[in-house]
Amino acid sequence: MINIMVVSENRILLKEINTYLCNEDKYEISFVNFSANSLEEFIKIKPEIVILDRDTITPYKTIIKQIKDSNWQYNMIIIHNNDYVDITIDENKKWLNKKYLSKEKVINTLEVIYKNLNTTYEYEDNYVFLSEEKFHLKSNLNYYTLFLAKYNGKNKIFFTQEKFDKLKYVILAYGSIDIICKENKDILLSISKSQISRKIELKSIVKALQEFCFEEYTFFFAENVIWNDLQNVCSKIIKLSEYAYFYNEQIISIEEVYKQVCNMEVKELSSDFINLLDSIFYNRKKEIINKTKNMYMRTIKNKLDFNAIYYIRGSINILDILIKSKSEDDLDELNFNFTNIEDEFENSKNKFLEYANVIEERKMMKIVKKAVIFIFQNATKDISLETTAYEMNISKVYLSRVFKKEVGITFMELLKIIRIYNAKHLLTYTDLKVYEISNEVGYFDSNYFNRQFKKVTSFTPEEYRKTKRKESCIESFI
Template sequence: MRKGIIKLIDWDRLGFEIAYEAGNGQEALDILKSEKVDVIITDIKMPVMDGIELIKRVSEKFENKPAIIIISGYNEFEFAKAAIKYGVNDYLLKPIDENELIQTLEKIKTRILSEKEEYKKKELFEYVRRNSAFIKALELQNNDYLVSSSKDGVKKYLGISKQEAFQYEDDLTIYEKLMETEKSVNTKYSDKCIEIKCYWDSYFNLLFVVNTIQGYTKNSLIKQVFDEIRDILNLQAIIVQEYVSNQKIHVLYKQLLRKFNFVQFYEKSGIIEASEIGEFEHYLEDKKLSKELIRLIEEKRFEDINIKISKFFDECHTNKVSPEVIKGYILLAVLEIIDYFEAYQMLETDSIKLIFRSNIQRSKFLDGIIGILNQIINYIDEDSKFNGSSFMKKIELFIKENYNKDITIKSIAQQFYINPIYLGRMFKKHFNMPFNKYLHLVRIENAKRLLLKTDMKIYEIAKEVGYSDPDYFALKFEEYVGKSPSKFRNSVSANDG
């Protein structure tokens, strides 16, 4: 009968897998003590232990008991009553009806999946709540909360890392990844007396707390645990330090963050003990980098600029200069270069903000600096290339021919192959007003002409001169003319009359 049920239906298609078989209730109970299953299908009349005794034991012993289907040739009230008492999901009579069994399994599957989803949501909620409480305690420096779980004989390790991709992912997705990482590693190392907890702070930093029995776990195994975390979450590096009960964990957290910033800036990889980093140099002797870069820019030795900056970073790495000090020094150098070449519009670009970004890698930082210097070089070239009034006449003619289209200073700059920031500054200097104001004036003058010379409706005129929103057109018209389009048309008509 058991073999027949296994062959009766397509279990894979239904989303089930036959995990175990047992010849009687005792064999089944022995399996269930060590293995977790979702569904039990059992007969009632069996040797050693019958089905009623089996479902009774399962009901008493297992908190999250599997779904149970009874298959029996006995259509008796006492059996049905016992089945109800112990929460049996269905009671099917022999001979087995294939469709009836499939319907029962599909109902059970729907319920199991729903329960698993609810359990996962509850589990995730509890994880987020725990994470928030820990990070809040860390920020408020509530050390009592942070070390409350510490016991004699337990060694603790704190690891810190960062996953740049997490900045672009949904928060709950990240929490789920961390929760699954935690469960996976704890399951793998449960027999080694190791427990990890993963946290995520408001600055996208990842924190890992590892507890282990003192004297039992070797340092090599701790490194192996952190390597496991690193592989699962695809991290470049984790910086690790053991902490003892007399330490303040929030102080250790800040120390490790500074060291991790150093590790990340210089693109080190692997599991790094904090003691390997040592202390930083928080002072940088003025090497007049800005003066040397200015000379190279003037001499148009562009390749040497990259070499010079790379060499500067190598020296800082050798001398263990803090990344924050390097960024401050470079920022000052860039500002001095901008001031020297009077390229003040560079201060308005997003690129300059790169200097202030924390936790950035050396290669990205270097690319950003080179990018800013290239903009300065382009600015110098454009300043000599587009400084004549004949060029601005071309711009003026282009606007008068295209004022009714969706044009911007950026689109015009692309049309004439010029830096938009530089064009904006030249435009304001030449026309004594910003581009947007000039464009409004051109459009309003053409609107006035259409109001006087045609019978077009106001919304049609608005669209004709480049305004998609008639209300906005009316607002700008009144701002520049002093009266609404309709009043302007009526007042001129009245004067003519």
């Protein structure tokens, strides 16, 4: 149902428009006498479309400015009785000449607006609104509290309508619910704050939600949201709920999430990983556990950095090729399906311990271990088999032979895998130019980098970036 507010001093015009629209089921019409109180009526009705009679005693530009300053999303049709159209008001307004006014013209104009109506009221395609309206505000200039209960467990949960009705009954004890929506398991509530008793605290409402949702839920909330900002905050809280991955089963305000998000530099990430790599290759188990825990549960968790998670996942893929002899074609094929950082930390720790055991069982030569670590440490520099052999004080022929025998791929193949992976990461998660990325990962000739990248991925760097940006589900809001 689309709300329409018709504003005019002309009773005959109001009656005429009513005749045109009275049988149109998808429109709900409110008629308002043009006056200084029109803004108050606008706030109460919150229409998607305003039909305004320009030919009035009261200056019509005044009411247009007041409505515009309210920041409410709306469309306007202006009815006038001459051929002059004042486009300085707003080029997006629709104009209808009263001389030629007809039911067909009014309906057709409304249909155009209806088809292109602002999508502010739509949130996520996979959210289903249980109220009859997709978005309906009930109170005048009221403050709202928004809650989103985000499920971050592994089981499939499907709430029935009966259970949602029970939740609605429970929450009504605290305040008026304007919206309840779900995505099989996630729940969004918008509660009219003016109707909540001052004795009721946020934790009481959360407790009721927790009893309804049981375990494995993270609760996000936003307080003191004004009516004309409600759509925007609803969209943000839905998107920010992805950070439940870091806030497993906590209660957190979206303001706190904003403050904490901070992306790490690739150099910082690679430094932490190389430090861990040394412990893996020399099977120092306590160090592996402590360094992995520090990397995940302190550095990454404290910064809420999804990019860092993806970087470490890619590094694990490289180690699978290097240590477990997987094909390079598998580099992007490993699936990491974790719902929280604690699970991911446990999985990564176990993988790193497994790698350490495999290296020890294979009795990898110390010189090869040094060479592998040297490649990871210096992949962004202008290194080669020859310069590495020189640094290690051995012949390049000998290093090439034992490296291939022990690792299964050549020195230059491993170097290329690391550089191309780092390039993929930078193309996906930064706005650096391609030539800057080329230099950053160790290719100082951008044309050569482009050829190598396309040879490995079948895409140019620009094509890869466009593809991955479309696939990316995590957005930045800072």
